Amino acid sequence: MDGMSQHETSAIRREPAPQNPEEAPGPRRQATGADARPGPAGAGPAATSGLPRWFTPVLTVAIVLAALNLRPAVTSLGALMEETRDGLGMSGTVAGVLTSVPPLCFAVFGIAAPRLARRFGLAAVVCAGMAAITAGLVLRPFAGNTAAFLAASALSLAGIALTNVLLPVIIKRWYPDRIGSMTGLYSMAMAIGTSLAAAVTVPMTDAVGGGWRVGLGLWAIVAIIAVVPWLPLARAARGTAAADRGKTDAMAAAGPSMLRSRTAWALACYFGFQATAAYITMGWMPQIFRDAGVSAGQAGLLLAVTMFMGVPLAFVIPRVASRMPNQGPIVVLLGAFGLAGYAGLYFAPAGGAWAWALLLGISNCAFPLAITMIGLRARSAAGIVKLSAFAQSTGYLISIPGPLLIGVLYQKTDDWGLPIALMAALMVPQILIGVAAGRNRQIEDEGPDGASYGSTKPARIA
Known part of the structure; x- marks a missing residue:
């Protein structure tokens, strides 16, 4: 939410194959005879060696629960932004700062995730990340001022950032033969959590009658549940941490340089522009509808519709994109839906609200597309790890000014015309960079000057 994906290993094979089988993006060979080890279905023999048989089934549940908690801290606040602003005395500019905090935390703490994982192990760091999400959600309702609210939010967002980066790595580590399907599963779970928080936060708040503080704090219960399965997983995986650390260090040393790659920069910028659109939508779209005369509850439902579009499409888009040699047509199609949605918001925000929410929901599925392209643009495991960290961290940094600028324009003009026009304008470079x-x-295959060297044979479709 917010990681790293790879193409469907059973559908695409690249030539020439890496010499090291641990780095091969294709399907691992089936172990036979003495090499075969019993393990949970869907996990390769090497992936589950030395772990209890319950590890992978519990890990599957834990991944789904973690993904469900990667966005409610953001979208629940979007649904109650007006009440939160009034309760804490925020100006529109400060609220814009608040909507820029998520990408800032994702960039800063996302950079630290690989190093922490090498030191403490993947499962242990994700467990800590889920605990941080829970602690922030528990503390946020008790904040007496904007600074304390921002600090509590940052704690939750730090946990989200760590989990964002490491969940796809965990999928690659323990589900080497099911990368596409597991990535789709976690993307769908994240979309469900995102849309659910947008849809039910206002009705839940009204039902309990406790105001915006209670409405935001209720999501801590869901986060606490998600921590539980990660505790035994972290303990069981402790013995594999040293081996993973050595392998990850070797991969990091062997991986290509991101700063010299035009493709890496194109992916980082595309990721940044789609994140800009996503966080503007999550932070401000309910307010746009409410200012147009839509009720708070309906505005939350409209945001939920936008976020819910990621449930089916997050599973479909990676599969379709992984079978295409060039993902540019999908980039253009998603961008066109976004431009149509922004045009509707500009000319008739309330009249066609459900249609605009649907169009923007389709456009926001640029996120699973970006994650999929990260997996397709590197040939080796080392390259994917470094490309994922670079594209996400750099992309989130790029996305920081967008939500803040929208808040400033809204504060200065007291109207949504100019902010919506800016949203639409930002979609144009997103399309152009995404095509690249x-x-x-x-x-x-990219040298220091961006030129290709070595083999550039295209992916072969099986």
């Missing part, structure tokens, strides 16, 4: 990022190239 979707070209069938791998970062390992």
